[in-house]
Amino acid sequence: MTHTIKHHLTDALLMAYSAGSLPEAFSLTVAAHVSMCDECRARLDAFDTVGGALIEQCEASRMSAGSLDATMALIRAARPEVKTVPRRGGILPAPLQDYIGGDLDAVRWRPVGMGVKQAILPTSKEATARLLYIPAGAAVPDHGHRGTELTLVLQGAFVDEVDRFGPGDIEVANEDLNHTPVADIGADCICLAATDAPLRFRALMPRLAQPFLRI
Numbered sequence: 362m363t364h365t366i367k368h369h370l371t372d373a374l375l376m377a378y379s380a381g382s383l384p385e386a387f388s389l390t391v392a393a394h395v396s397m398c399d400e401c402r403a404r405l406d407a408f409d410t411v412g413g414a415l416i417e418q419c420e421a422s423r424m425s426a427g428s429l430d431a432t433m434a435l436i437r438a439a440r441p442e443v444k445t446v447p448r449r450g451g452i453l454p455a456p457l458q459d460y461i462g463g464d465l466d467a468v469r470w471r472p473v474g475m476g477v478k479q480a481i482l483p484t485s486k487e488a489t490a491r492l493l494y495i496p497a498g499a500a501v502p503d504h505g506h507r508g509t510e511l512t513l514v515l516q517g518a519f520v521d522e523v524d525r526f527g528p529g530d531i532e533v534a535n536e537d538l539n540h541t542p543v544a545d546i547g548a549d550c551i552c553l554a555a556t557d558a559p560l561r562f563r564a565l566m567p568r569l570a571q572p573f574l575r576i
């Protein structure tokens with residue numbers, strides 16, 4: 362990848378991911394960024410090491426008698442799992458390909474108006490993950506956030522009030538950010554976005570459409 366990643370995950374998100382306490386939609390987005398970003402992978406390793414050290418210092422609690430034998434018996438009885446080799450390469454990072462069961466051609470897009478398309482991914486209810494397809498030069502309506510919104514660029518780029526975000530960049534938006542992301546003219550922009558609360562649109566039309574799009 363020629364693009365240098367400039368926008369990274371916060372320590373708070375990496376720590377929560379390492380602790381396993383993020384909603385599934387956020388975990389998926391963090392995993393996708395980490396798979397594209399050496400810097401965040403190294404930082405995540407550091408947090409994982411802290412977790413490992415904590416576990417080592419925990420007092421052991423005894424398991425019931427026969428636990429080891431039962432486990433070994435299960436391992437011996439297990440038949441080797443035949444796994445299809447996931448396709449690597451393509452536009453989507455590996456954690457996303459695992460979710461979708463393929464690359465971009467396997468995504469089931471739904472139009473949301475103005476040429477923008479989305480595909481909501483199956484995750485637990487606390488947060489929503491969606492793929493967004495924004496045609497080159499198109500804008501996402503001006504909006505604010507009631508919770509946290511993570512946006513990871515997979516293809517193309519977008520510009521908003523904060524900066525320009527290219528492939529691998531992740532924008533972490535909170536209650537204090539209002540923005541109007543506009544896709545670069547060079548290529549259609551594809552993003553993975555995770556939200557834990559409905560967005561706050563200023564214009565009436567997107568507000569009316571909101572409940573139907575689950576945005």
Ligand SMILES: [Zn+2]
Nearest residue numbers: 369370398401
């Ligand atoms: Zn990063």
